[in-house]
Amino acid sequence: MSWFLLVLAGLFEIGWAIGLKYTDGFTKPLPTMLTVASMVVSIALLGLAVKTLPMGTAYAVWTGVGTVGTVALGILLFAEPVTAIRIGCIALIVAGILGLKFAA
Template identity: 45%
Template sequence: MAWVYLVVGGVLEVVWVFFMKESRGFTKPTPTLLTLVTMAASFALLSVSMRTLPLGTAYAVWTGIGAVGAFVVGVLAFNESASLLRVTAVAMIVGGLVLMKVASHAPLE
């Protein structure tokens, strides 16, 4: 279940970042409130996942999901650049997340 909590928390990180952008520097009340609520939920799920997952794994995966998700949202919702270099960087982050997941199940050396 820890991985489910972690992934949902990572997705909520993308949601709160989106609403933070929409809040226009916390000047719009509804997006500001949605930012704070989804941020709290995201942090809570990260915290719950860290009951069983190692700190480094949980935090790296959580921030990675947030980074990749924010990139995708930026491209789709805000017309940000999807240049080859940026897409390559995101692919490298995804590769790192996969390796982190695999490493979490590797036997201790």
């Protein structure tokens, strides 16, 4: 259950990271409220996950899931560049996440 909560926390991290783009510097009320809500939910779920998972592992996985998802959505939504180096680096992050999962 902790791993499920951790991945869900990572998904909410993606939500707030992408949401930042839509807040327009926190000047748009609805995107700002949704972004802040995503931040709170993400941190709360991370807090629940670290009750039973090692803090270092949980934090690394949480940020890794957020990073991979945010880069992927940046490519899809904002036409950010897709280069071999970027894809290779994301693959390394995914490998690290999987390594931490299987090592825990």
